[in-house]
Amino acid sequence: MHIVAIGGSDAGISAALRAREVDPGVEFTVVCADAYPNFSICGIPYYVSGEVTHWRNLAHRTYADLEAAGMRLRLDTTARRIDAGARKLIVTGAGGADDVISYDELIIGTGARPARPPIAGLDALGPADGVHLLHSMDDTFAVMRTLEEAAPASAVIVGAGYIGVEMAEALSARGLAVTQVEQLPEVLPTVDPELGTLVRAQLEDHGVTVRPGTTVREIARADAGAPGPLRVTAGTADGDPVTVHAGLVLVVTGVRPETALAVSAGARLGARGAIAVDKAMRAGIPGVFAAGDCVITHHRLLGETYLPLGTTAHKQGRIAGENATGRGQREFAGSLGTQVVKVFDHAAARTGLKDTEARAAGFDPVTVAFEADDHKAYYPGSHRIAMRFTGDRDTRRLLGVQLFGHKHAEVAKRIDIAATAIFCGMTVDDVSDLDLSYTPPLGSPWDAIQMGAQAWARQAHSPASH
Amino acid sequence: MHIVAIGGSDAGISAALRAREVDPGVEFTVVCADAYPNFSICGIPYYVSGEVTHWRNLAHRTYADLEAAGMRLRLDTTARRIDAGARKLIVTGAGGADDVISYDELIIGTGARPARPPIAGLDALGPADGVHLLHSMDDTFAVMRTLEEAAPASAVIVGAGYIGVEMAEALSARGLAVTQVEQLPEVLPTVDPELGTLVRAQLEDHGVTVRPGTTVREIARADAGAPGPLRVTAGTADGDPVTVHAGLVLVVTGVRPETALAVSAGARLGARGAIAVDKAMRAGIPGVFAAGDCVITHHRLLGETYLPLGTTAHKQGRIAGENATGRGQREFAGSLGTQVVKVFDHAAARTGLKDTEARAAGFDPVTVAFEADDHKAYYPGSHRIAMRFTGDRDTRRLLGVQLFGHKHAEVAKRIDIAATAIFCGMTVDDVSDLDLSYTPPLGSPWDAIQMGAQAWARQAHSPASH
Numbered sequence: 034m035h036i037v038a039i040g041g042s043d044a045g046i047s048a049a050l051r052a053r054e055v056d057p058g059v060e061f062t063v064v065c066a067d068a069y070p071n072f073s074i075c076g077i078p079y080y081v082s083g084e085v086t087h088w089r090n091l092a093h094r095t096y097a098d099l100e101a102a103g104m105r106l107r108l109d110t111t112a113r114r115i116d117a118g119a120r121k122l123i124v125t126g127a128g129g130a131d132d133v134i135s136y137d138e139l140i141i142g143t144g145a146r147p148a149r150p151p152i153a154g155l156d157a158l159g160p161a162d163g164v165h166l167l168h169s170m171d172d173t174f175a176v177m178r179t180l181e182e183a184a185p186a187s188a189v190i191v192g193a194g195y196i197g198v199e200m201a202e203a204l205s206a207r208g209l210a211v212t213q214v215e216q217l218p219e220v221l222p223t224v225d226p227e228l229g230t231l232v233r234a235q236l237e238d239h240g241v242t243v244r245p246g247t248t249v250r251e252i253a254r255a256d257a258g259a260p261g262p263l264r265v266t267a268g269t270a271d272g273d274p275v276t277v278h279a280g281l282v283l284v285v286t287g288v289r290p291e292t293a294l295a296v297s298a299g300a301r302l303g304a305r306g307a308i309a310v311d312k313a314m315r316a317g318i319p320g321v322f323a324a325g326d327c328v329i330t331h332h333r334l335l336g337e338t339y340l341p342l343g344t345t346a347h348k349q350g351r352i353a354g355e356n357a358t359g360r361g362q363r364e365f366a367g368s369l370g371t372q373v374v375k376v377f378d379h380a381a382a383r384t385g386l387k388d389t390e391a392r393a394a395g396f397d398p399v400t401v402a403f404e405a406d407d408h409k410a411y412y413p414g415s416h417r418i419a420m421r422f423t424g425d426r427d428t429r430r431l432l433g434v435q436l437f438g439h440k441h442a443e444v445a446k447r448i449d450i451a452a453t454a455i456f457c458g459m460t461v462d463d464v465s466d467l468d469l470s471y472t473p474p475l476g477s478p479w480d481a482i483q484m485g486a487q488a489w490a491r492q493a494h495s496p497a498s499h
Numbered sequence: 500m501h502i503v504a505i506g507g508s509d510a511g512i513s514a515a516l517r518a519r520e521v522d523p524g525v526e527f528t529v530v531c532a533d534a535y536p537n538f539s540i541c542g543i544p545y546y547v548s549g550e551v552t553h554w555r556n557l558a559h560r561t562y563a564d565l566e567a568a569g570m571r572l573r574l575d576t577t578a579r580r581i582d583a584g585a586r587k588l589i590v591t592g593a594g595g596a597d598d599v600i601s602y603d604e605l606i607i608g609t610g611a612r613p614a615r616p617p618i619a620g621l622d623a624l625g626p627a628d629g630v631h632l633l634h635s636m637d638d639t640f641a642v643m644r645t646l647e648e649a650a651p652a653s654a655v656i657v658g659a660g661y662i663g664v665e666m667a668e669a670l671s672a673r674g675l676a677v678t679q680v681e682q683l684p685e686v687l688p689t690v691d692p693e694l695g696t697l698v699r700a701q702l703e704d705h706g707v708t709v710r711p712g713t714t715v716r717e718i719a720r721a722d723a724g725a726p727g728p729l730r731v732t733a734g735t736a737d738g739d740p741v742t743v744h745a746g747l748v749l750v751v752t753g754v755r756p757e758t759a760l761a762v763s764a765g766a767r768l769g770a771r772g773a774i775a776v777d778k779a780m781r782a783g784i785p786g787v788f789a790a791g792d793c794v795i796t797h798h799r800l801l802g803e804t805y806l807p808l809g810t811t812a813h814k815q816g817r818i819a820g821e822n823a824t825g826r827g828q829r830e831f832a833g834s835l836g837t838q839v840v841k842v843f844d845h846a847a848a849r850t851g852l853k854d855t856e857a858r859a860a861g862f863d864p865v866t867v868a869f870e871a872d873d874h875k876a877y878y879p880g881s882h883r884i885a886m887r888f889t890g891d892r893d894t895r896r897l898l899g900v901q902l903f904g905h906k907h908a909e910v911a912k913r914i915d916i917a918a919t920a921i922f923c924g925m926t927v928d929d930v931s932d933l934d935l936s937y938t939p940p941l942g943s944p945w946d947a948i949q950m951g952a953q954a955w956a957r958q959a960h961s962p963a964s965h
Contacts, residue, residue, distance in 0.1 A: 043944065054957070076939045079878050090877040093944075195938075333934075344937045347944045351931070366932035373936035382936055411556040412545055445941040446912030450919055452934055457923035465817070466832035468799075468918055470839035470848055471810045472661075473542045475911040478509065478559075478813045491520070 034059045036357045037122055037134055038350075039112040039294065040142030041065030042074065043343050044325025046093070047350030048140045048357065049104040056358040061104040062134060064124055068108045069170040071099060075343050077173050078196065081180070082203035088170065107134075115139065115298035117318045138320050138357035141295050141308065142350060145288035145326035145341055147172075150191070153251040155284065163263055163281045164252055167196065168288065176283070185280020186210060189265045191249050192286040193220035195374045198232065200283055201241045202377055212242040212277045214267055219245050223372060224383050225421055227402060228437045235376045246270045252282050288341055290327045303329040305339035312364035314353035322357055324349035333367035333456065334386055334432060335394050340370050371452045373445045380440050382448035385433030385455045388423050397426040403488035405481035407442035409473040416442040418481050422489040424461040429493070431461045434485070443475075450482050461489045500525045502823045503588055503600055504816075505578040505760065506608030507531030508540065509809050510791025512559070513816030514606045514823065515570040522824040527570045528600060530590055534574045535636040537565060541809050543639050544662065547646070548669035554639065573600075581605065581764035583784045604786050604823035607761050607774065608816060611754035611792035611807055613638075616657070619717040621750065629729055629747045630718055633662065634754065642749070651746020652676060655731045657715050658752040659686035661840045664698065666749055667707045668843055678708040678743045680733055685711050689838060690849050691887055693868060694903045701842045712736045718748050754807055756793045769795040771805035778830035780819035788823055790815035799833035799922065800852055800898060801860050806836050837918045839911045846906050848914035851899030851921045854889050863892040869954035871947035873908035875939040882908040884947050888955040890927040895959070897927045900951070909941075916948050927955045 036052055038045035041063050049061045063070060069092070076091045085091060099106060109127035116123065122134045147166040149155060158164040160175035163183055167176060179185065188204045190197050193215035201213050213220070213236065219229035220236065220243060233243050247267045255264040261278030268274055290307035292300070300316045300323065303309035307329040310316050316323040325346035332338045345368050355361030373382035391398035400423045406415045418438035424431050434451035438444045454464055464486035471478050479487070502518055504511035507529050515527045529536060535558070542557045551557060565572060575593035582589065588600045613632040615621060624630040626641035629649055633642060645651065654670045656663050659681035667679045679686070679702065685695035686702065686709060699709050713733045721730040727744030734740055756773040758766070766782045766789065769775035773795040776782050782789040791812035798804045811834050821827030839848035857864035866889045872881045884904035890897050900917035904910045920930055930952035937944050945953070 073875060073877070073939065075937070075944075076875060076877055079939055084879055085877045199938075342937075343944050344934065348932070348934075366929075367934070369934040371934045371936045373938050373941055375938055375940045380938075380941060384934070384936070409539060409542060411539070411542060411551045413550055440941070441907055443909045443912040445936050445938070446909040446916060449933070449935040449946065450912060450915045452936070453916055453919040453923070456933055457919070457925070459923070463832075466814070467915070467922055468810065468814075468833070468835040468837045468850070469915040470837045470850070470911050470918070471541070471808075472665075472839050472841055472846075472911070473539065473545055474841045475839055475846060475906065478541075478809050480912075480915065 034137050034358065035062065035135065036060070036138045036140065036354070037062045037064065037136040038140040038142055039064050039122070040144055040325065041070030041106065042072070042142065042144055042325065043346035044142030044350035044353070045140065046071040046099065047347045048142065048324065048354030050102055051351040051354035052358050053103040055355050055360050057103065059358050063104050063106050064110050064112050064122070064134070065106060065108050066111050067169060067171060070096065070106055070108065072170055074168070077167065078199035078203040080173065081176060081200065082206040088173065112294055115294060115321070117298050117321055120320055136320070138322065140350070140353045140357060141316060141321065141323035141327060142325045143291040143294055143327045146291050147285070148287045148289055150249070150284065150286045152191070152249050152284070154253045158252055162254065165281070165283050167200065167283060167285055179281055180207065183280055185261070187212070187261055187279040188281040188283060189214060189277050189279040191282065191284045193243070193245070194223065194285065194287060195372065196285045198236070198374055198376055200285060201236055202239070205239055205241055209281070210240070212244065212279065214247050214249055214265070215245045216248045217245065221374070221381060224381055224435045225387055228381055228419060228421065228435050231419060231437045232376050232381050235379050239377050244275060247275055288326060290339065290341070292327055295323060295327065304337050307339045313356050313362070314349055314365060322353040324353040331365055331367045333369055340368055342368070342372065344371070369452050369455055371448060373448060375440055378440055379438065380444040381437045382444050383433065383435045384448050384452040385431070386423060387433055387435065391423055391425070391432045396432060398423050398432060399426050399489070399493045401489040401492045403485045405484040406477065407438060407481060408475050409477055412473045418442050418444060418447070420481065420485040422461065422485045424489055424493060426493065429460040429462055431455050431459055431464065434482070447482050461486045461493070500603050500824065501528065501601065502526070502604045502606065503528045503530065503602040504606040504608055505530050505588070506610055506791065507536030507572065508538070508608065508610055508791065509812035510608030510816035510819070511606065512537045512565065513813045514608065514790060514820030516568055517817040517820035518824050519569040521821050521826050523569065525824050528573060529570050530573050530576050530578050530588070530600070532575070532577050533635060533637060536562065536572055536574065538636055540634070543633065544665035544669040546639065547642060547666065548672040554636065578760055581760060581787070583764050583787055586786055602786070604788065606819045606823060607782060607787065607789035607793060608791045609757040609760055609793045611756050613751070614753045614755055616715070616750065616752045618657070618715050618750070620719045624718055628720065631747070631749050633666065633749060633751055645747055646673065649746055651727070653678070653727055653745040654747040654749060655680060655743050655745040657748065657750045659709070659711070660689065660751065660753060661687070661838065662751045664702065664840055664842055666751060667702055668705070671705055671707055675747070676706070678710065678745065680713050680715055680731070681711045682714045683711065687840070687847060690847055690901045691853055694847055694885060694887065694901050697885060697903045698842050698847050701845050705843050710741060713741055754792060756805065756807070758793055761789060761793065770803050773805045779822050779828070780815055780831060788819040790819040797831055797833045799835055806834055808834070808838065810837070835918050835921055837914060839914060841906055844906055845904065846910040847903045848910050849899065849901045850914050850918040851897070852889060853899055853901065857889055857891070857898045862898060864889050864898060865892050865955070865959045867955040867958045869951045871950040872943065873904060873947060874941050875943055878939045884908050884910060884913070886947065886951040888927065888951045890955055890959060892959065895926040895928055897921050897925055897930065900948070913948050927952045927959070
């Protein structure tokens with residue numbers, strides 16, 4: 034049995050590890066388009082900031098680790114075509130020569146590519162000019178070259194999602210003056226504006242100039258004598274023009290699924306143009322699975338959506354790898370869109386649905402804001418946690434939780450308590466029944482999560498509640 | 500409607516708060532034997548250590564807060580007798596005069612008293628001699644008097660459970676040379692010895708002399724010229740004598756339920772001599788509920804047991820308060836014995852069952868040890884978490900998790916993820932399906948909890964596993 038994965042990131046490598054664990058006799062080849070298999074893309078901001086001292090440290094596992102786990106790696110090798118009928122994959126190797134790899138089962142893990150928003154000049158300018166997208170290790174090296182060789186004093190970051198916010202921190206840590214531009218009315222639009230405002234305050238408190246509600250129209254080389262070599266022209270929602278000069282422009286406005294290869298092999302596309310897969314991660318073509326950022330996401334509350342995350346790619350890859358061996362019948366249990374981002378000394382986290390998402394999905398949501406201490410305030414070092422609880426009015430089912438607090442307020446693992454509760458279908462009221470841990474330096478007799486749930490329960494009874 | 504609670508600690512106050520929330524028209528009286536209603540007994544070690552600067556800060560709520568919540572407090576008032584037929588409670592008030600309080604519903608929250616192990620001299624010596632039990636605020640003031648007036652240079656702590664370990668840290672922080680004596684073979688016997696050993700190492704690294712497997716036989720006044728005013732005589736399991744001198748001896752070897760009043764009113768006793776209650780917290784006498792450390796504990800995996808914890812008392816009190824109003828039909832969902840303790844810069848936590856407990860309860864447990872990082876090791880400040888996962892061999896149900904790690908490794912809330920999973924009846928394999936949060940500074944694509952679960956799943960297949 035020979036299984037081949039296209040893609041050496043989370044999905045492909047997780048598939049290989051799991052397949053070899055389930056069936057140590059299976060042969061597994063991973064076709065990797067670059068020379069960086071199993072790299073932690075989520076760690077890139079911390080390499081740029083200097084906190085990770087060498088890019089090699091971003092590897093989840095070394096090449097030797099991966100080989101020791103029994104997989105064969107073909108680096109700098111591009112998958113060209115899938116002959117699903119003959120179960121063959123045509124690739125172009127590092128030397129430029131084509132090659133044919135026969136497989137019994139194939140796992141497509143081609144991932145995503147960065148979105149290119151409609152900004153004039155974006156196609157004409159590139160890394161040599163200080164204009165960057167950021168998705169791969171090669172992108173990372175290009176950013177580092179600009180930082181080290183051009184030594185820009187300032188940067189514009191287009192986009193204030195997770196990576197944008199992390200890169201604002203990273204570039205600030207390197208001493209650049211950062212302007213962050215976000216088209217939507219508030220930063221980090223994956224959380225409600227009330228928490229996004231707190232994230233923005235962190236950015237601003239650390240010297241980042243934040244321009245929400247502002248759309249970038251053009252990136253161009255600046256005139257001689259301008260305050261920076263690049264000129265970014267934008268406009269507010271009210272039509273007011275905004276011009277910022279900088280030495281580096283980073284465009285981080287999300288990703289699009291990379292599906293061309295799968296489509297040419299006959300795969301059907303689903304939500305947001307991602308590869309349609311069933312919960313067993315089968316792509317609808319005999320012998321072909323797909324997983325990771327290139328496929329649709331089964332969401333426990335929304336059904337089919339597209340929500341590319343590293344955690345999800347790991348899970349989907351693991352399931353594809355197990356099922357490809359023929360020894361497993363696992364199904365992806367579904368995402369809840371659980372996410373956390375560190376913003377300087379704080380963290381913002383979410384799981385499940387925001388109010389607007391819940392309403393769009395047909396629920397009748399009630400969202401309640403509450404604040405509680407991470408641990409008993411009489412013990413030194415306590416921090417307030419801002420919370421938003423969303424539950425369904427009639428069924429009282431817990432639909433979503435959002436948290437914002439200090440990075441030592443255990444916000445990340447508190448969101449995971451909520452994620453587990455939502456995963457198991459608990460009501461908001463049930464949360465108070467959970468037997469959670471308590472000691473004054475690390476919690477409260479009712480955990481902050483339970484206090485938030487109780488606040489929801491009180492207010493959800495009130496007719497004035499929203 | 501007049502509801503009366505006997506006891507002003509977690510159960511009684513939670514009952515009052517909930518009753519008034521459910522029915523703002525209800526009258527609620529809390530009879531409190533001392534002058535410290537709603538004090539955080541769990542916070543006492545942090546007042547003794549000096550981290551909590553005033554004992555009043557240990558109050559969860561002030562007297563004014565409690566009155567504002569609509570309850571009437573009768574302080575320094577001892578409940579003497581329940582006339583359940585006439586629905587009257589006979590009390591002795593602060594001035595020494597008896598009084599009769601009529602009630603419609605009564606909630607017994609008499610709590611527990613500290614165990615008095617069979618140690619010669621324990622009954623004859625007391626706080627004036629520097630020999631202390633520690634359970635109430637009055638006990639706390641007595642300890643502080645010894646510390647401030649006798650200024651002992653050394654202490655012996657008898658018992659190394661949660662409070663013993665916390666007091667070892669507290670007295671060390673005050674500069675005392677602490678010897679901790681534990682009858683069982685390892686400290687913190689609520690976790691497996693493998694983790695208890697790590698807790699002991701923390702104690703020893705911070706200068707505490709730990710003597711596990713050692714039973715204290717006698718406490719006596721030392722001879723003139725001895726290295727301390729008190730002589731503690733003990734013996735190891737092998738029969739070797741151990742003698743330690745100290746200026747303060749603290750006996751903290753658990754608690755016993757305080758049931759005399761309930762028994763005299765006709766209550767039946769259950770596990771470990773605690774008051775038998777149903778899940779609605781009814782004590783089997785018309786109009787009488789009971790909650791907190793004086794009652795049996797319904798455990799989700801063990802059925803009826805006795806497991807007094809502040810978190811449980813809060814939950815039980817809340818349910819008793821709601822049901823007593825006649826407007827609620829809540830049932831206590833059951834404990835999992837979830838606990839966490841900070842030990843200097845580390846924390847030890849548990850939920851569910853240890854291997855020995857699971858076996859005694861009729862499961863066929865497999866327990867697997869594993870270690871993982873709290874977050875990606877490439878990001879600065881990562882810590883290893885030592886884990887023990889216990890699952891049932893055939894059903895693969897998750898039965899228990901134990902964790903030990905740095906206090907910033909989010910051990911407390913990670914045990915709560917496991918507690919939520921166990922609460923919901925998940926298998927160990929299901930844990931990998933949970934959609935948990937990830938960012939490199941705060942986690943991993945598979946959280947440590949999921950890596951531990953996966954290690955269990957691998958080893959549970961092996962016939963050599965235990």
